[in-house]
Amino acid sequence: MKEWFTAADLAARALPGLPATDRGVQSLAQREAWGDRKNMAGGALARKRAGRGGGVEYHYTLLPAAAQAKIMIDLAPEKAKKSAARDETSTAAAWAFYESLPDARKEKTIARLAIIEEVNGLYRGGLTKNLAVVTVGKRHGVTPATIYNWFGLIAGVARADWLPALAPRHTGRTKTAACDEAAWEMVKSDYLRAERPTFESCYRRLKSAAAAHGWAVPSSRALERRMEREIAAPVKILARRGVDTLKAMYPAQQRDRSVFHALEAVNADGHKWDVWVKWPDEDKPMRPMMVAIQDLYSGMFLGWRIDKSENRESVRLAIGDVVEVYGIPGHIYLDNGRGFAAKWLTGGIPNRYRFKVKDEEPVGILTQLGVEVHWTNPYSGQSKPIERAFRDFCNDIAKHPAFAGAWTGNTPLNKPENYGSKAIPIDDFVRVVAEGIDEHNTRTGRRATVCNGRSFVQTFAPSYVTAPIKKATEEQKRLWLLAAEGITAARRDGGLTLMGNRYWGDFLHGHRGQKLVVRFDPDNLHDGLHVYRLDGSYLGFADVIEDTGFNDAAAARDHGRTRRAFIKNTKVLLDQHVKLTGREIAAGLPTPENLPPLESKVVRMAAQPGYEPLMKRPNGPEPVTLSPDEEAEAARIIAEMNGEDAPGAEIVALPVSPGQRPDFKTDEDYAHWVLDNPELADEADRARVGELMNNPSFRLLMGAEAQEKSRHA
Known part of the structure; x- marks a missing residue:
């Protein structure tokens, strides 16, 4: 990439932070003394231009940072991008290396930077660079060659990154003892087991195998240090103590x-x-x-x-x-x-x-x-x-x-x-x-x-x-109760028995002898049961029936009272359903006089005069013809039976008087006669009719009029 430019070249590029004319760039160079500026190595940043016309060329590092970046992008865009990426990576790596140093080495690095800053201060104050280096070196006991080496470490490095660039790079002794690769794999595999053997026992087994195979094996301490250095602690924990212990090594999540x-x-x-x-x-x-x-x-x-x-x-x-x-x-x-x-x-x-x-x-x-x-x-x-x-x-x-x-x-x-x-x-x-x-x-x-x-x-x-x-x-609460299937209701009263307890509700009368489903709480069986059909439809709630003592009079009275209330309520329901008496029902039935005449559905055709069937079919056996002697004997027997000496001839049927007790075919006839003829009935008759009238079905049969007579009898 081109690094030297004349004032005219810089003006023609229209760089940010620079004048746009040749004269303007030259004036800036005079004001900032570009001709006297030197780099950290002591080299001049301005030089005479070679070739025809002469003039002065300036190094691009004299320009503002924005102008330098523009020149780098224009002249070598791909190279500039790669260089910037490398610089960023190298800068991050340099600072990471500096952070990894112990405090003692960090203090040495800071002392180096202080010496560099002191030299630059004297140089900017007017001393030559060499004199400044010698002066500062004597003050701090550092040779000039060492200081110049430090300047070499920061050459071309941004000022913000001088500290990590000056960090000491020596790493001490890095030589390791020789160890056969097969021996190293064996001791690792032996040590990283769930049985958690000690390292010394693993090393003894390794020495025995090494003698047999001719492996080169270092000391026990050397191998142990290598294992600590190359195998991470979580790997050891996982192999020797399991996943649960490894989980404990990861920070727990703090949940709010x-x-x-x-x-x-x-x-x-x-x-x-x-x-x-x-x-x-x-x-x-x-x-x-x-x-x-x-x-x-x-x-x-x-x-x-x-x-x-x-x-x-x-x-x-x-x-x-x-x-x-x-x-x-x-x-x-x-x-x-x-x-x-x-x-x-x-x-x-x-x-x-x-x-x-x-x-x-x-x-x-x-x-x-x-x-x-x-x-x-x-x-x-x-x-x-x-x-x-x-x-x-x-x-x-x-x-x-x-x-x-x-x-x-x-x-x-x-x-x-x-x-x-x-x-x-x-x-x-x-x-x-x-x-x-x-x-x-x-x-x-x-x-x-x-x-x-x-x-x-x-x-x-x-x-x-x-x-x-x-x-x-x-309904949703009942979903949580346990559901017992196939519980049979008693045939007599419809009661349910579950785990030694009895339960009953009046709705169970309609399901006597049927298998039902009940929902219950096994820890609170005395709370009762919810009863369902087998198809899941809800029937009702059955209360628990508590057992009572044999001589508990209060419980007996309560039971009798509730039973009487049950009977009374049932009678009320019966009266609501039965609206007609027996006589009213009988009166509504058709009598023979009121019955319509029967109409013949089969018609027999009359035979025409002179008609003879093709075949006569006898209706019964042919009559037997008696002999004259047999006819005479039959006539004699008939005469004896009808004669005056015949049995029963003296029996005479006496007429029945109006006040005499008749024979009764049914209890209903007997009760009607007693109620209609109180003067002819005795005390036993009236007691018997009273017992009969205590029966609800008999009262229904007798009718309202007979019931009224019975109450006044």
């Missing part, structure tokens, strides 16, 4: 939960308690499993259920508690680990109940309610703050004095001295856990950003009052 409001987002997870608990139906104690729901905004626990295992029934019921008490959350974060998600999808214990539980996925129910489900990493406290709270429970609740002797220890190697000496009844365990969770929610002094010293409850309440909360309808 203040972006939510109360109940906008919740997280759920399961926690297995380190306490032996005794269930009434189990021979051996078990460690209970709790499914809990926590509000992400405040950290408050909103709902929880305890069961023998982690199953989707307990998950459904725990979320159902939150929906019923507080409302429907917008988001829910669930553990995607095998221990939680698999039980969520499969239901855990298949034979927990002695009836078929309807297969309903909780995730599907959440989707129906518009809740967005998020699956998080298992055992991730950053993803689910509830796991941090579970660690508090391990200390504050699991080690409660009420559980002394029942604590199992948090690992098999951390069992207490009194391990297995006691098991807590499930009712007592649930009570202590409830008290502990309540204390956890109401404890003040919380240091979370949204809490600011308040308790979780105090943080949750103000936001909950002002937040747009979606409440569940009664």
